[in-house]
Amino acid sequence: MGNPKGFIQIPRKVAGYRPLNERVYDYGEVEQTLNEQDRKDQASRCMDCGIPFCQWGCPVMNNMPEWQDAIYKGKWDEAISILHETNNFPEFTGRICPAPCESACTLNIHNEPVTIRENEAAAAEKGFELGFIKPNPPKKRTGKKVAVIGSGPAGLACADLLNKWGHTVTVFEKDNAPGGLLRYGIPDFKLNKKVIDRRLDILIQEGLDIKVNTHVGEDIKGSELLKEFDAVCLATGAMKPRDLPVQGRDLRGVYFAMDFLKQQNKVIRGEKIPDEERILATDKNILVIGGGDTGSDCVGTSIRHGAKHILQIEILPKPPEDRLPDNPWPYWANVLRTSSSHKEGCERRWGLTTKRFIGENGALTHVEIAKVEWIKENGKYNMAEIPGTTEIISADLVFLAMGFVHTIHEGLANELGLEYDNRGNIKIDTKYQTNVQKVFATGDATVGASLVVRAINYGRQTAKAINAFLRK
Numbered sequence: 001m002g003n004p005k006g007f008i009q010i011p012r013k014v015a016g017y018r019p020l021n022e023r024v025y026d027y028g029e030v031e032q033t034l035n036e037q038d039r040k041d042q043a044s045r046c047m048d049c050g051i052p053f054c055q056w057g058c059p060v061m062n063n064m065p066e067w068q069d070a071i072y073k074g075k076w077d078e079a080i081s082i083l084h085e086t087n088n089f090p091e092f093t094g095r096i097c098p099a100p101c102e103s104a105c106t107l108n109i110h111n112e113p114v115t116i117r118e119n120e121a122a123a124a125e126k127g128f129e130l131g132f133i134k135p136n137p138p139k140k141r142t143g144k145k146v147a148v149i150g151s152g153p154a155g156l157a158c159a160d161l162l163n164k165w166g167h168t169v170t171v172f173e174k175d176n177a178p179g180g181l182l183r184y185g186i187p188d189f190k191l192n193k194k195v196i197d198r199r200l201d202i203l204i205q206e207g208l209d210i211k212v213n214t215h216v217g218e219d220i221k222g223s224e225l226l227k228e229f230d231a232v233c234l235a236t237g238a239m240k241p242r243d244l245p246v247q248g249r250d251l252r253g254v255y256f257a258m259d260f261l262k263q264q265n266k267v268i269r270g271e272k273i274p275d276e277e278r279i280l281a282t283d284k285n286i287l288v289i290g291g292g293d294t295g296s297d298c299v300g301t302s303i304r305h306g307a308k309h310i311l312q313i314e315i316l317p318k319p320p321e322d323r324l325p326d327n328p329w330p331y332w333a334n335v336l337r338t339s340s341s342h343k344e345g346c347e348r349r350w351g352l353t354t355k356r357f358i359g360e361n362g363a364l365t366h367v368e369i370a371k372v373e374w375i376k377e378n379g380k381y382n383m384a385e386i387p388g389t390t391e392i393i394s395a396d397l398v399f400l401a402m403g404f405v406h407t408i409h410e411g412l413a414n415e416l417g418l419e420y421d422n423r424g425n426i427k428i429d430t431k432y433q434t435n436v437q438k439v440f441a442t443g444d445a446t447v448g449a450s451l452v453v454r455a456i457n458y459g460r461q462t463a464k465a466i467n468a469f470l471r472k
Helices: 036-043 053-057 064-071 076-084 092-098 101-102 106-110 117-127 154-165 193-205 222-228 257-269 291-305 412-416 452-471
Strands: 145-149 167-174 208-209 233-234 254-256 285-289 309-315 347-350 352-360 363-377 380-385 389-395 397-400 405-406 439-443
Touching: 036 233, 036 309, 053 064, 053 452, 064 076, 076 092, 076 117, 092 117, 092 193, 092 439, 101 106, 101 117, 101 363, 117 254, 145 154, 154 167, 154 193, 154 233, 154 452, 193 208, 208 439, 222 233, 222 412, 233 452, 257 291, 257 397, 285 291, 285 389, 291 309, 291 397, 291 405, 309 352, 309 363, 363 397
Parallel strands: 145 167, 145 233, 167 208, 233 439, 254 397, 285 309, 285 397, 309 347
Antiparallel strands: 352 363, 363 380, 363 389
């Protein structure tokens, strides 16, 4: 703890966003960066708590006090080394993580937590800039072969560790570039894809083999992989979107959010989308159903398309501005969050249900919604429509951003005969093994849709389990 009075003398300072009237016209990252001295000052605010609740709140158990102190002292090599002990990809989480560590930070008792997430991104960028992050291939190979299906954060974290430990690892990705939802689900204005490519270059130089445009279960059967590899890990994510089966669902203009976001990311990547398949929000009334991050990403993308009006609705009540008594520190703060996209221009409403989609000649024109209330009975909340609150709103495009239900069963998972839990996720034991010999599963495929940082943690833990299995 280089500055024991840092948290008293220096106020919290965030980098903030690029000017609104500039950023809405491009897909560059919206978040700015602090200068090096400001960043060191922010790191000095860490209190080096006897019990680091920030670490307790972090899914990968980052050693926050240690690398904050290293940043404060300008020891960027030490900072990134400590970060890599627990997190394969701090440059990803430093940009897109909702920072549960900051919610648990002791200084958040008075809403002034250390800028842990921004500090993490800064340490990673310094690591690359100064050459501390570089290829470090294993000195010898074990002779064991592992197949990892899926190149999202869980799959890459698992594959990275197994490769570093000397196993020969092949990652199979069905899309034309690796990264999973990091590449095709998160907009470029939150995560520039060159950041992903930079890390992938290092992983490949370390010996990781990545095969794209290879849909395991279709192009290659799972049974073939079981013959060729000593272990197989499924990191296929939770890609089954939650649908809204109401009247008019089949109208042209009603899309899953990921169809919209993935297509835009492909366009930025330089891929050509046929005109008849292109989903454009330009000069249209947009309705986003779902109040989470995916919905927010649809808002930001629609704004950059030049939408006429954007409404985002959520079926749950509006969250409070501040913590309620039953949601104390250091738990995750269930409060209203406003993203950079919301600040760019969007109407938001809560406590609304969607009753039907209305259209003409097969195309969406309006949506019928109604207000709901949540009534607690026998310890459970039940939703009830409020009579007389129905309204019809204009909508040319609807994006369903209501989350995901579970991993895709059709194809590989069913072919292998995997068991599922009661939520439809792949069932695993405490060693991340499925019911099929030498088949493991990790990440959202086993727990449902969650955070990138949790996916990295699951990938790391699964890698340890596979390593132990291979070395028996």
